[in-house]
Amino acid sequence: YRVSATPKSAAETTVDISTVPSEMKAWVYDEYGGVDVLKLSSNVTVPSVNDDQVLVKVVAAALNPVDFKRRLGKFQATDSALPTVPGYDVAGVVVKVGKQVKGLKVGDEVYGNISEKALDGPKQSGSLAEYTAVEEKLLALKPKNLDFAQAASLPLAIETGYEGLERAGFSEGKSILVLNGAGGVGSLLIQVAKQVFGASKVAATASTSKLELLKSLGADLAIDYTKEDFEQLPDKYDVVFDAIGQGEKAVKVVKEGGSVVVLTGAVSPPGFRFVVTSTGTTLTKLNPYLDSGKVKAVIDPNGPFPFDRVKEAFSYLETNRATGKVVVYPI
Numbered sequence: 001y002r003v004s005a006t007p008k009s010a011a012e013t014t015v016d017i018s019t020v021p022s023e024m025k026a027w028v029y030d031e032y033g034g035v036d037v038l039k040l041s042s043n044v045t046v047p048s049v050n051d052d053q054v055l056v057k058v059v060a061a062a063l064n065p066v067d068f069k070r071r072l073g074k075f076q077a078t079d080s081a082l083p084t085v086p087g088y089d090v091a092g093v094v095v096k097v098g099k100q101v102k103g104l105k106v107g108d109e110v111y112g113n114i115s116e117k118a119l120d121g122p123k124q125s126g127s128l129a130e131y132t133a134v135e136e137k138l139l140a141l142k143p144k145n146l147d148f149a150q151a152a153s154l155p156l157a158i159e160t161g162y163e164g165l166e167r168a169g170f171s172e173g174k175s176i177l178v179l180n181g182a183g184g185v186g187s188l189l190i191q192v193a194k195q196v197f198g199a200s201k202v203a204a205t206a207s208t209s210k211l212e213l214l215k216s217l218g219a220d221l222a223i224d225y226t227k228e229d230f231e232q233l234p235d236k237y238d239v240v241f242d243a244i245g246q247g248e249k250a251v252k253v254v255k256e257g258g259s260v261v262v263l264t265g266a267v268s269p270p271g272f273r274f275v276v277t278s279t280g281t282t283l284t285k286l287n288p289y290l291d292s293g294k295v296k297a298v299i300d301p302n303g304p305f306p307f308d309r310v311k312e313a314f315s316y317l318e319t320n321r322a323t324g325k326v327v328v329y330p331i
């Protein structure tokens with residue numbers, strides 16, 4: 001039977017889930033390197049489904065910097081084997097369920113980050129494909145009011161923001177400075193800090209043309225890093241969340257007893273770095289905020305990129321200028 005994926009922001013898509021082929025189209029690389037190692041293959045084996053997994057017909061996917069850092073070989077010591085189908089973020093429809101799956105059935109519309117540990121043995125067969133296999137516990141039902149492109153844009157980035165805030169002990173009435181408020185993580189983190197955790201003050205950095213976006217997302221203070229250095233400003237924060245690799249400067253503006261969350265690059269006390277853990281539980285917890293529009297998906301207007309333009313999508317993400325998320329749709 002068929003489900004109709006009618007995204008508000010893209011052409012009508014009908015997803016045929018009546019039959020599951022043995023081979024599929026997928027983006028693959030069999031060596032580490034730049035975007036040119038990526039090949040679009042039409043005879044990749046559809047992944048098999050373990051007892052605790054479901055097979056998802058991919059309707060939309062999203063890119064993350066970890067995808068290109070992994071492709072460059074930066075995490076090869078703990079990577080899964082080559083060849084790799086990249087992609088962590090997925091939104092799609094369940095077409096097959098494993099024997100131990102309890103909470104999902106064929107036809108369910110789901111979204112999630114398919115690799116529980118982003119760097120430690122990530123899925124060899126990822127979401128930039130027509131099908132992907134993923135553990136039930138890493139998925140959530142898609143918010144009814146979000147289309148598949150919007151849903152696919154969320155998982156890894158919003159899970160990172162949420163987990164970082166939890167690890168920092170962030171709570172109602174506290175203040176936060178987000179370094180890189182316009183990127184995939186920051187654009188969601190501003191909203192989650194404000195709407196979900198009840199921040200008293202959210203400050204964030206971006207370049208001149210993105211300051212209004214930061215305020216529209218809920219930032220009380222938008223700092224133009226091309227004109228002023230946040231560490232020269234008088235304000236101190238309960239939490240400083242570094243999503244750009246400025247952990248060493250971040251520690252200069254945290255309050256005594258506060259926390260500095262670092263996503264990338266060097267870190268010194270009281271800062272700490274972590275790697276996101278995927279969980280459907282966080283997405284389910286955030287679904288009411290997403291369905292009500294209190295927290296909105298932020299999709300870079302240069303996209304969504306159709307499946308055959310994934311190389312272009314990565315080249316754009318790798319400029320380090322993406323606003324919100326780079327989404328691949330339709331697939």
Ligand SMILES: NC(=O)C1=CN([C@@H]2O[C@H](COP(=O)(O)OP(=O)(O)OC[C@H]3O[C@@H](n4cnc5c(N)ncnc54)[C@H](OP(=O)(O)O)[C@@H]3O)[C@@H](O)[C@H]2O)C=CC1
Nearest residue numbers: 065160180182183184185206207263264274275276321322
């Ligand atoms: N540890 C973990 O588990 C995770 C780590 N990460 C890492 O966190 C970082 C952010 O990820 P993500 O949000 O997806 O990245 P993005 O690629 O989405 O970030 C792009 C944004 O970075 C902004 N930017 C670039 N330079 C600066 C600067 N000096 N100050 C402020 N903003 C700047 C750009 O805004 P402008 O054009 O205005 O400069 C642009 O909008 C990446 O390094 C990623 O690898 C992400 C997720 C999980």
Ligand SMILES: CC[C@H]1OC(C)=C(O)C1=O
Nearest residue numbers: 065066118263264275276
């Ligand atoms: C060490 C941080 C690394 O992990 C993820 C998920 C990234 O994007 C990184 O840079």
